[in-house]
Amino acid sequence: MMLRLLVVEDDPAIRAMLQSTLVVEGFEVRTAVSVSEARALLRHAAPDVVLLDLGLPDGDGLDLLRELRREQAIPVLVVSARHQETEKVKLLDAGADDYLTKPFSVGELLARIRVAMRHRGTALSPARTAYDSGTLHVDLAGRMVAVKGQPVHLTPTEFALLARLVRSAGQVVTHRQLLADVWGPEFVDHTHYLRLYMGQLRAKIEERPAEPRHLLTETGVGYRLAAA
Template identity: 75%
Template sequence: MSLRALVVEDDREIRTLMQSSLGVEGFEVQTAVTLSEARALWHNAPPDLVILDLGLPDGDGAELVRDIRRSSAVPILIVSARHQEAQKIQVLDEGADDYLTKPFSVGELLARIRVALRHRGTALAPALTEHTLDDLHVDLGTRSVTVAGQAIHLTPTEYNLLARLVRSAGRVVTHRQLLADVWGAEFTEHTHYLRLYMGQLRAKIEADPAEPRHLLTETGVGYRLAIE
């Protein structure tokens, strides 16, 4: 069963980055832009992890930390542009587990999430971040994809789709799961997206896209990244 994460962030680009990064890690992600929206989502279905910005349009994210700590020990990771030591100490004293200052790297965000979950007794193994088969090499740590040593340029969506398959290399990932993790839960019926982007990916990394070696179709089920 996937862990559920609530991302509370009013910056659209950062929110989308965190949603896609957590999605390819296998999290079920809900997002909120405001403090009131976050409170509603929290009370409706408490998540396993909260990632929280402090500067929200309708209030201070620290208010949500206090609200949550009245009834829950769920891990809370602050991601904020505020860098003053006194502010960090205050929100940590109020119950946040960790504090990450913007700008941040996705790798550090994921590492801190693993630590916060581990401290709550949830062992989240470091995700698979590299994949090599024949002339294809993918390194999610550096966001690089090469074929026969040549760098391949992928669009953000193409990259997120490939990254999600790398995380489950050798295993079938269903159409619905790919759509939810890469595009969002509201897109689970849009299988034409998958066909379009899988065709684009194959054109870039396969020697013969019509007879794929790496990105394999499991008819009627989903896709699998070959490991041998």
Template identity: 70%
Template sequence: MTIRVLIVEDDKEIRSLIRASLTVEGFVVQTAASVSEAAAMLHHALPDVLLLDLGLPDGDGEQLVKLVRTQHNLPILIISARHQEKQKIRLLDTGADDFLTKPFSIPELLARIRVALRHRGTRLMAATTTFSQRELHVDLAKRLVSLRGQVLHLTPTEFNLLARLVRSAGYLVTHRQLLSDVWGPDYVEHTHYLRLYMAQLRAKIEDNPAEPRYLLTETGVGYRLAMEEDA
């Protein structure tokens, strides 16, 4: 089951970190940087989980909690640097499911998301976070990729692309799926991004990028990370 998460956070670095971390775990992630942007996205398509900062440029996230709770029952997790007990209690009484104080760890955030979903009857299967075939080894949790025992240095986008393929190792992932999951839903037509970064990945991973053993092309459809039986 694919879980869709909306992150409402105006700090670009925090937003990018959470998005990248959740994407590696198999979540489909969208982001917003303001109350108005989040409200518009919620009106267009409802996520399964809402991660919400409080101090936003055009208002307080508490407004969004009240708005969502008048219409929907999705889990709302507050992520904020504020730590006043009275405010936490008010937000929880208003309808938030949980409150994480910044700074927090990604494993704790993931655990809180799992608990919130479980309370609504959704149990998450553990995401595939490792891949080991022939000389290539990938550990997504440690953000470690090695070939013949040598650590490979990937750019963040190269790593996110490889991570998406690892989660579906052995199976075809379409161009649109990859573009949406790695770059975002606004980029599903930008296939030149995918060709460029796939070429860069192959140059680092494959002995002969023209005849890849790991990153296989399904012509006109997408890509597949090869398993041993593909050899």
């Protein structure tokens, strides 16, 4: 199962950047734009990690952090434009695992997430974000797919499906896992979605879709992207 990450951020540009980047890195991402929305998702979505902004429309992230620490011990990384040392100390003393000052690099953010999870006993490896079989090239970070050097346009759902298989290249991913990770946990029984989109994906990247070389069926179990 993907690691579930909650991004609490009211700036739409930063929120969109974080979501798209973290999804490529293999996280299941939910977003909240306010304290109240974050409270609801913390109760019902059970995230494994929280990225928390401070200046939210209906309150301060510090108050949410204190509430969270009274109930849970999940990693919380504060992401804020506030750079005063006293502010950082206050947040860390309140229970934040780390504090990143905006602007920050994606590489630093991912490293800080890995450190926070390692402190909780979960070791994370950097996600696989590229695949090259010689004829099929996929660059998840650049959202680029090419077959024999020619760019291939995929819909967002087709790309998400292929990205999930790239991250587990050479391994079988079950029907339920694909449905949960690409469409959401409420869709795990909608296998017709998977058949439809897998057919569309094969039509775009396989030389002979009826005899696939890349997107392989594991009958009764799921699908596997052939090891590169």
